[in-house]
Amino acid sequence: MEKSDDQNPNNNNSASSSSSPFVIKIPSYEEVIQSKPPVQSLFNPSQSFTQAFNSIKNTEFYAPPPPPSSSSSQLESSISRGNSVSTPSSLPSAAGNHTGSSSSATQNRNAILVSHRQKGNPLLKHIRNVRWAFSDIVCDYMLGKNSCALYLILRYHLLHPDYLYYRIRELEKNFKLRVVLCHVDVEDVVKPLLEVTRTALLHECTLLCGWSLEECGRYLETIKVYENKPADLIQGQMDTDYLSRLSHALTSVRHVNKTDVVTLGSTFGSLSNIMDASMEDLARCPGIGERKVKRLYDTFHEPFKRSILKHPSTAETAAQHLTPSEVKEDEEIARSSKRDKKESNLTVKSALSAAFAKYKKKVGTENDHQQEHENQKQ
Incomplete structure (x- = not known):
């Protein structure tokens, strides 16, 4: 019996363990707090930005930034080299300037550009249906990308005849349509208009004449409005039947x-x-x-063209070969012949009047005789 007990010493231990109760040890709150590292509270401010950002990195609300673009890489390289680069605060202002310039460009595209030399011109008051703005241009009025106009007062042309020539010469070949807008403000227009027309035709310009400022302003408005319209828009429509x-x-x-x-x-x-x-x-x-x-x-x-042949009279052909003395003699002969004709007409008239008076008397006497004869019969 002893040997058996000595041979199996674990049996007693197992029996004792089975007889003793199993106890689970639960740690206290202090032990749990001491065993875990302290968690950074989001409500309390951290000592540095990196500590706060490291705590957010571990949450699900964090996403890694996109890869750097070429502009940012150039910015970083310039910063590393020590070059002066515009700060991000200046970028919105630059963007605003760009948008402002684009809006002004679109407005100028839809407006008539007026040269600064036209300041004070009363014609500008009559441009009401189209926008206009001052600009540094060679011509007086830029009506489109390929069209312009030069304004000329006919009274000014009489004082400075070479003004139009030098102004057209400044334009060179930059515009496809070049209009010379002439304001006619004088009474004798034949000679100055002939000079302006000749100058415009020789330099391949279109001449438009206006007799008032309202008419000149209407010309400019019409050309600007029909800038992008086709040329056949004003063409008359012909029926095909x-x-x-x-x-x-x-x-x-x-x-x-x-x-x-x-x-x-x-x-x-x-x-x-x-x-x-x-x-x-x-x-x-x-x-x-x-x-x-x-x-x-x-x-x-009837023929479309009527041809009238003018043959010189014999008197004109003869007068071309006569001397001045002979011409005087012919004039005296013509005057004497006119006098003779007048005298002959007078004699004819007097003869006719005398004959008519005699006939009247004769008719009157015959009527008297007839009345007397009738009275006698009665």
Whole structure:
């Protein structure tokens, strides 16, 4: 028995352990606080920014920054080299300046640019339908990217005839459309307008004449408004059907209306047959009277250009070869012949009046005799 107990000493321990109760030890609050590192409170300010940022990095609200761009890398390289670089605070102001410049550029694109030499010109008061702004330009008015205008007062041209030439010369070949806007403010316009027209044509400029400031301002507004419009916008629309074209051709003849055009077209069939028709054929058409027939026939058969041959008289040809003394003698002969004609006319008139008086007396005496004879019979 002893041997068996000595051989199995663990049996007693296991039995004792099984008989004793199992105890779980629970740590106290102080032991737990002391075992864990202190957690940084978000409500209490940290000593430095790095400590606060390190605590936020471990949370789910943190995302890593994007990779640096080329501009930021250039900024960092310039900072490392010690160069002066604009601070981020200056970037919004630069962006604001850029947007302001772009807005001003769009406004200037939709406005007439006026040269500073036109300050005080009363014409500017009459530009009301289009914006305008002063700018440093060579021409007087820039009406578009490829169009400009030079303003000229005709009275100023009489004082400075070379002014227009030098102004056109300054433009060179920078504009496709170059307008010379001439304000006519004088009464005798034949000679100065001829000079302005000649100068404008020789330098490939378009001349527009206005007799008032309102008219000149309207010209500038119209050119600016129609800057991007096609050239065929003002072209008249022509109908393509034959009847409308025939009506347009025949109604240009006076007293011919659209009803007559329908009658002529249905009778003759075409314009060539109408032109070849005689006056009798035209008169057979109902509703076309004598006046319309004559108008149509004369329109189709008269020549477009009338040539009048002027033959010099024999007296003029003879006078070209005469000396001054001979010319005086001819004038005296002509005067004497006129006097003789007047005297002969007077003699004829006097003879006729005398004959008429005698005839009147004779008729009166015959009437008296007849009345006396009738009275005697009674």
